[in-house]
Amino acid sequence: MPTLLPLFPRGWAHYLGGGALIGAGVSLIYVSTGAAAGTSSFFSASWSWASGLPFFRQARWREERVWRLLYAAGLIAGALLWRLETGTSLATSVAPWRLLVGGLLAGFGTRLSGGCTAGHGICGIASLKRESFVAVPVFLLTAVLVAHLLP
Amino acid sequence: MKSETGAPPVLVRGAAALAGGILFGLGLCVSRMVRPEIVLDFLHLRDLGLLLVLGGATGVSLVVFQLAPRALKAPLLGGRFEPHPGRLGAETVVGAAIFGAGWGLCGVCPGPALAGLGAGLWPLGWAVLGLAAGAWLHGLYASRR
Numbered sequence: 001m002p003t004l005l006p007l008f009p010r011g012w013a014h015y016l017g018g019g020a021l022i023g024a025g026v027s028l029i030y031v032s033t034g035a036a037a038g039t040s041s042f043f044s045a046s047w048s049w050a051s052g053l054p055f056f057r058q059a060r061w062r063e064e065r066v067w068r069l070l071y072a073a074g075l076i077a078g079a080l081l082w083r084l085e086t087g088t089s090l091a092t093s094v095a096p097w098r099l100l101v102g103g104l105l106a107g108f109g110t111r112l113s114g115g116c117t118a119g120h121g122i123c124g125i126a127s128l129k130r131e132s133f134v135a136v137p138v139f140l141l142t143a144v145l146v147a148h149l150l151p
Numbered sequence: 152m153k154s155e156t157g158a159p160p161v162l163v164r165g166a167a168a169l170a171g172g173i174l175f176g177l178g179l180c181v182s183r184m185v186r187p188e189i190v191l192d193f194l195h196l197r198d199l200g201l202l203l204v205l206g207g208a209t210g211v212s213l214v215v216f217q218l219a220p221r222a223l224k225a226p227l228l229g230g231r232f233e234p235h236p237g238r239l240g241a242e243t244v245v246g247a248a249i250f251g252a253g254w255g256l257c258g259v260c261p262g263p264a265l266a267g268l269g270a271g272l273w274p275l276g277w278a279v280l281g282l283a284a285g286a287w288l289h290g291l292y293a294s295r296r
Contacts, residue, residue, distance in 0.1 A: 007198075007199045008198060008199060008200055008203070009197070009198055010183075010189075010198055010200060012200065012203055014181055014182055014183070015182050015200040015201075015203035015204045015207070016203050016204075016206075016207045017178075017181055017182070017207070018177075018178040018179065018180070018181035018182025018183070018184065018204055018207070019178065019182060019203060019204035019205065019206060019207020019208040019209075019210075019211075020178070020207045020208070020210075020211050021174050021175070021177050021178030021181060021182075022174070022175050022178035022179065022182075022204065022207070022208040022262075023178075023207060023208040023209065023210065023211025023212045023215075024174050024178075024211060025170075025171040025172065025173070025174030025175035025176075025177075025178065026171060026175065026208065026212050027171075027211060027212055027215035027216070027219075028167065028170060028171040028174060029167055029168055029171035030212075030215060030216055030219060030226075030232070031215060031219050031223070031226060031227055032159075032167040032226055032227045032228045033159060033164050033167050033168070033226050033228055033230055034225070034226035034230045034231050034232040034233050035164075035168075035233055036216075036233055037168065037171060039175075039260075039261040039262040039265065040260075040261040040282070040286070042261070042265075043261070043282055043283050043285075043286035044286050044289070044290060046283075047283075047286060047287055047290055051287065051290060053287075053290045053291060053294045054294040055289075055290040055291075055293040055294040056290050056294075066161045066162070066164075066165050067161065067164040067165045067167075067168040068168070069165075070165035070166070070168045070169040070172070071168035071169065071171065071172040072172065072265050073169060073172065074168060074169040074170065074171060074172020074173045074174075074175065074176060075172045075173075075175055075176040075179070075262060075265040075266045075269070076176065076265055076266060076268050076269035077169070077172070077173050077176065077269060078172060078173035078174060078175060078176020078177040078178075078179075078180070078266065078269065079176040079177070079179065079180050079185060079266040079267070079268070079269030079270040080176075080269035080270070081173065081176075081177065081269075082176070082177050082180040082181070082269075082270065083180070083269065083270050083271055088180075089271055090183075090185065090186050090270050090271065090272055091272065092186055092187050092188060092267075092272055092274055092275070093188070094187045094188070094191070094257060094258060094259075094274065096274055096277045098256055098257045099187070099257045099259060099274055099275065099277035099278040099281065100277045100278070100280060100281045101253070101256060101257070101281065102253045102254065102255075102256035102257025102258070102259060102278065102281065103253065103257060103259060103264065103277065103278035103279065103280065103281020103282045103284075103285065104253065104281040104282070104284050104285040104288075105249055105250070105252050105253025105256065105281075105285065106249075106250050106253030106254050106257070106259070106260060106261070106278075106281070106282060106285060107253070107261075107281060107282035107283065107284060107285020107286045107288075107289070108246075108249055108250075108253075108285035108286070108288050108289050108292075109245075109246045109247065109248070109249030109250030109251070109252070109253055109285070110246065110250045110260075110261065110285075110286075111246070111285070111286050111289035111290075111293075112242050112245065112246030112249065112250075112289055112292075113242065113243050113244075113245075113246025113247040113249075113250055114237070114238075114242075114243060114246065116250060116260050116261050116262075117205070117254075117260045117261075117262065118175075118260075118261070118262050120247070121205055121209070122205070122208045122209050122212050123212065123216070124237075125209050125212075125213065126209055126212035126213040126215070126216035126217070127216050128217075129237045130237070130239050131237050131238065131239035131243045132237075134239060134243055134244060134247070135243050135244070135246075135247040136247075138244055138247035138248055138251065139247040139248070139250050139251035139254065140251065141251070142247070142248045142250075142251025142252055142254075142255065143194050143251040143252070143254040143255035144194050144196070144255065145251075145255065146194075146251065146252045146254075146255030146256055147191060147194035147195055147255040147256075147258075148194075148195065150255070150256065
């Protein structure tokens with residue numbers, strides 16, 4: 001598909017394959033436990049171990065915090081397995097302040113909106129949730145815009 | 152052994168989440184979405200691979216999320232298929248815009264931030280700290296309303 005090359009200069013198969021693996025992970029959790037496994041709720045759920053704020057003391061977080069912690073551990077373990085198996089080492093040169101400030105905004109925004117790229121983007125669309133069909137285009141367009149405005 | 156509500160025991164649920172997380176983390180590495188540069192290349196429209204990742208993941212999930220509740224009475228380990236407490240309001244939109252701004256600034260969202268630590272992308276620890284702080288600020292905001 002030579003005409004598509006400019007759109008996917010690094011190829012396309014690993015993107016689709018990786019995406020299918022992500023979908024398989026989320027689907028496994030849904031079929032076995034019924035939970036829509038977004039990833040950003042991990043952060044709110046984990047604050048229930050440490051924070052006394054009323055929001056974090058809701059029963060919901062206590063019920064979810066163990067499996068969400070193990071879910072996060074799985075994400076790290078999966079990546080670690082991949083690194084050990086393939087011997088690939090990845091690096092990034094994005095500045096720490098950008099990661100910290102970007103993470104802060106993303107963390108606040110995703111919790112306010114009720115989902116991130118996984119919660120709204122994958123689980124929400126797969127559940128045909130109305131709010132996800134609104135949230136996904138909004139965050140995609142904002143992110144493209146912000147990336148273009150910044151050096 | 153199941154709890155009174157029929158939900159699977161905490162550690163059984165956790166084991167399923169761990170297994171699903173491992174697949175998710177592998178997928179983020181195979182697709183290279185753990186590297187902020189790959190995400191930022193998408194946001195600059197230089198490599199649209201992220202759309203294939205999102206499409207592949209959502210495609211698989213769409214089939215399963217739609218078929219499972221019809222084919223099974225309950226999830227395999229017990230409990231029920233979650234009718235997610237979804238609500239569409241101003242916060243959905245404003246929150247998504249703030250999330251998008253942060254994502255556009257750093258090229259990292261919650262899944263890749265965590266998986267990045269396993270992949271040896273140590274600077275993503277900054278993003279994890281930021282995400283945790285952002286989630287705390289949201290908790291503060293939501294507690295004071």
